[in-house]
Amino acid sequence: MxxxxxxxxxxxxxxxxxxxxxxxxxxxxxxxxxxxxxxxxxxxxxxxxxxxxxxxxxxxxxxxxxxxxxxxxxxxxxxxxxxxxxxxxxxxxxxxxxxxxxxxxxxxxxxxxxxxxxxxxxxxxxxxxxxxxxxxxxxxxxxxxxxxxxxxxxxxxxxxxxxxxxxxxxxxxxxxxxxxxxxxxxxxxxxxxxxxxxxxxxxxxxxxxxxxxxxxxxxxxxxxxxxRIGSIMQSSRSEKNAIGYLRACDALEGLMQRTSDKETRKNLCARIVKNILNVIGVAKGSEVKFSAKSQSELDTLTSRYRNLDITLAENNYFAWRVFNFALKRLKLRAS
Missing domain, CATH: 3.90.550.10 (Spore Coat Polysaccharide Biosynthesis Protein SpsA; Chain A)
Structure with missing residues (x-):
């Protein structure tokens, strides 16, 4: 049957x-x-x-x-x-x-x-x-x-x-x-x-x-x-936010180690950089002081993936945000 x-x-x-x-x-x-x-x-x-x-x-x-x-x-x-x-x-x-x-x-x-x-x-x-x-x-x-x-x-x-x-x-x-x-x-x-x-x-x-x-x-x-104001994503940020982004970087690096495909590695790297910028945003945008462990993890990541965005965000986070916002608007108009 x-x-x-x-x-x-x-x-x-x-x-x-x-x-x-x-x-x-x-x-x-x-x-x-x-x-x-x-x-x-x-x-x-x-x-x-x-x-x-x-x-x-x-x-x-x-x-x-x-x-x-x-x-x-x-x-x-x-x-x-x-x-x-x-x-x-x-x-x-x-x-x-x-x-x-x-x-x-x-x-x-x-x-x-x-x-x-x-x-x-x-x-x-x-x-x-x-x-x-x-x-x-x-x-x-x-x-x-x-x-x-x-x-x-x-x-x-x-x-x-x-x-x-x-x-x-x-x-x-x-x-x-x-x-x-x-x-x-x-x-x-x-x-x-x-x-x-x-x-x-x-x-x-x-x-x-x-x-x-x-x-x-x-x-x-x-x-x-x-x-809505008061939700998890809308509330004030703390080191817990930074830790979440750092753990995301761990996962992305783990995925990168499992592939030799150049396109995949490039996109994973870009996502890691985005999370690093989020961590910098917590530190500078919200003026949060990190524990020694979190700061060490951030320092290691910024050293490993440093690019122009990370350097600008570290030196002047507000200016980087303004520049990044303007760049996104230009890309939207062009698309």
Missing amino acids: IEEPTTPKLSIIIPVYNVLDYVQEAVDSILTQSVQPWEVIIVDDGSTDGSGDLVETLYGSHPLVKIIHTANGGLGEARNTGTRAATGDYIYYFDSDDVSVDGLIKRFYETLEQHPDMDIFAFSAESFEDPIAKSKGGDQSQQVRLISYRRRMERIFASGEQAFNTLSETNAFIPNAWLYIYARRLQTQHQLFFLPIIHEDEEFTPRLFFVAAKTCVTDSVYFQRRI
């Missing part, structure tokens, strides 16, 4: 931490998709504002939803916890203060039907200013910069490494985990888990790409990122 092929299952993991005003809209944007996932795993990461109680009230009896309550361990560990509990063939990490665009799961399955050996499905996103914070009288003096996360291509790549190179060269490689659905076996086979750091995606996503085979990329927007 020939067994009927089974449809691959999609597990969506949603870490929740102190997002009382946002979590219902976020979770509902997943549960009301025209095509449903196999399961939604909500990980309450020790919320103190009632978010954990709210998701229990709203979704505790929902047939697709599993809820896990943990002590606060950070976004990366909350994702790891959800991954360990997942039973699907594909994993998607969704943030609990953002909005999923209808059609995401439908498009994922359509692409998977055409490419059943797909390892990564990469899509695009846009950002929007948080109306809730504005309605509550948030700091109107703070300007919100809306970021576009567009791929500007519809491509199928034979490997994640090829996708990384092409996306890097078009400034469309974006590490944020909420832009990717990927085959869970990549994680189990290669022990791909998040480190307990800030900017964990900078460390995780390149490693994911370099163990992936077929990667499908679309410019279609299936994610709306909320820009």
